[in-house]
Amino acid sequence: MFNIDEVFEMAEQIERNGVVFYSRAAEMFPEYTKKNIFLKLAEMEKEHEKRFHQMRLDLAGKEREISQFLDPQGEAAAYLRAMVSGKVFDPRLDPTTRFNQVRSLSEVLRIAIDVEKDSIIFYLGLKEMIPQGLGKDKIDLIVREEMSHVTILNDLLEKLS
Numbered sequence: 001m002f003n004i005d006e007v008f009e010m011a012e013q014i015e016r017n018g019v020v021f022y023s024r025a026a027e028m029f030p031e032y033t034k035k036n037i038f039l040k041l042a043e044m045e046k047e048h049e050k051r052f053h054q055m056r057l058d059l060a061g062k063e064r065e066i067s068q069f070l071d072p073q074g075e076a077a078a079y080l081r082a083m084v085s086g087k088v089f090d091p092r093l094d095p096t097t098r099f100n101q102v103r104s105l106s107e108v109l110r111i112a113i114d115v116e117k118d119s120i121i122f123y124l125g126l127k128e129m130i131p132q133g134l135g136k137d138k139i140d141l142i143v144r145e146e147m148s149h150v151t152i153l154n155d156l157l158e159k160l161s
Helices: 004-028 031-058 063-069 074-085 095-099 105-127 136-159
Strands: none
Touching: 004 031, 004 095, 004 105, 031 136, 074 095, 105 136
């Protein structure tokens, strides 16, 4: 079973991976518009990491209250455990290893869309573990922003087609 601190550390790591991923994508495609889109996404991921870090600090003292409230059947915890064990995706891995055989912008965009979707799935599972009033609204905001990343990436992919 994870404690809330560990769960938020995972969320922070996912966002750090996003920064690395988008920064590397910006290096791969130096054309101004594409580079700027990736750099903007990297900045957004940095902001998400800061928010999760602050939520982690804010919730640290409320651990007992949260653990008494959340997940009585253990479903969300089992889900998050599957997520971080690498069965769904592994936030500890270097996200740029997926670039090894990639050369086209469309391939990078498809990978980025998949990574964003994985993040959204993780955050929706995380949201189920957080009581109302202890950060659920902040997770909703991050999910909406991650969804907007999918839209941005998909729009760019469609323009290439």
